[in-house]
Amino acid sequence: MLPADRPEEPSSDLAILHKEAVEKFGTSCLWSMKPSSSRLGMKVVADQLRTHGGMDAWRLAAKIDEALNQATR
Numbered sequence: 798m799l800p801a802d803r804p805e806e807p808s809s810d811l812a813i814l815h816k817e818a819v820e821k822f823g824t825s826c827l828w829s830m831k832p833s834s835s836r837l838g839m840k841v842v843a844d845q846l847r848t849h850g851g852m853d854a855w856r857l858a859a860k861i862d863e864a865l866n867q868a869t870r
Contacts, residue, residue: 810864811839818842818857826850839865 815834819827826849832838843861846854 808864808868811836811861811868814857814861814864815839815842818846818861821857822846822850822854826854836865836868 812834815832815838826845827842830841830845832841832845839861843858843865846858846861850858
Protein backbone atom coordinates (compact mmCIF):
# COMPACT_ATOMS: atom_id res chain seq x y z
CA MET A 798 0.00 0.00 0.00
CA LEU A 799 1.39 3.39 -0.96
CA PRO A 800 1.52 6.14 1.70
CA ALA A 801 -1.09 8.17 -0.20
CA ASP A 802 -3.47 5.18 -0.04
CA ARG A 803 -3.30 4.86 3.73
CA PRO A 804 -6.01 6.38 5.89
CA GLU A 805 -4.88 9.54 7.59
CA GLU A 806 -4.07 9.20 11.28
CA PRO A 807 -4.96 12.27 13.36
CA SER A 808 -2.30 13.65 15.67
CA SER A 809 -3.00 13.40 19.38
CA ASP A 810 -3.41 17.21 19.54
CA LEU A 811 -6.04 17.12 16.80
CA ALA A 812 -7.83 14.23 18.48
CA ILE A 813 -7.98 16.17 21.76
CA LEU A 814 -9.21 19.32 20.02
CA HIS A 815 -11.79 17.27 18.09
CA LYS A 816 -13.14 15.83 21.33
CA GLU A 817 -13.29 19.32 22.89
CA ALA A 818 -15.11 20.75 19.87
CA VAL A 819 -17.69 17.97 19.83
CA GLU A 820 -18.27 18.11 23.59
CA LYS A 821 -18.53 21.90 23.85
CA PHE A 822 -20.01 22.89 20.49
CA GLY A 823 -21.49 19.72 19.00
CA THR A 824 -25.10 20.79 19.41
CA SER A 825 -24.58 24.41 18.40
CA CYS A 826 -21.98 24.22 15.63
CA LEU A 827 -21.60 20.63 14.49
CA TRP A 828 -25.18 19.36 14.81
CA SER A 829 -25.63 18.60 11.11
CA MET A 830 -22.43 16.62 10.61
CA LYS A 831 -20.04 14.10 12.06
CA PRO A 832 -16.62 15.39 11.01
CA SER A 833 -13.64 13.16 11.65
CA SER A 834 -10.50 14.15 13.51
CA SER A 835 -8.47 13.90 10.29
CA ARG A 836 -6.81 17.05 8.93
CA LEU A 837 -9.63 17.62 6.46
CA GLY A 838 -12.28 16.92 9.07
CA MET A 839 -10.67 19.37 11.48
CA LYS A 840 -10.62 22.09 8.82
CA VAL A 841 -14.38 21.58 8.54
CA VAL A 842 -14.72 21.73 12.34
CA ALA A 843 -12.79 25.02 12.48
CA ASP A 844 -14.95 26.52 9.72
CA GLN A 845 -18.16 25.43 11.46
CA LEU A 846 -16.97 26.85 14.78
CA ARG A 847 -16.28 30.21 13.17
CA THR A 848 -19.56 30.24 11.26
CA HIS A 849 -21.92 29.13 14.02
CA GLY A 850 -20.09 29.75 17.30
CA GLY A 851 -19.30 32.63 19.60
CA MET A 852 -15.97 33.90 20.87
CA ASP A 853 -15.11 30.66 22.69
CA ALA A 854 -15.71 28.73 19.48
CA TRP A 855 -13.47 31.17 17.58
CA ARG A 856 -10.70 30.58 20.12
CA LEU A 857 -10.98 26.83 19.71
CA ALA A 858 -10.94 27.23 15.92
CA ALA A 859 -7.68 29.20 16.27
CA LYS A 860 -6.19 26.36 18.35
CA ILE A 861 -7.26 23.89 15.67
CA ASP A 862 -5.64 26.03 12.96
CA GLU A 863 -2.42 26.18 14.97
CA ALA A 864 -2.41 22.39 15.47
CA LEU A 865 -3.02 21.87 11.74
CA ASN A 866 -0.13 24.23 10.92
CA GLN A 867 2.15 22.42 13.39
CA ALA A 868 1.25 19.06 11.88
CA THR A 869 2.40 20.18 8.42
CA ARG A 870 5.85 21.28 9.60
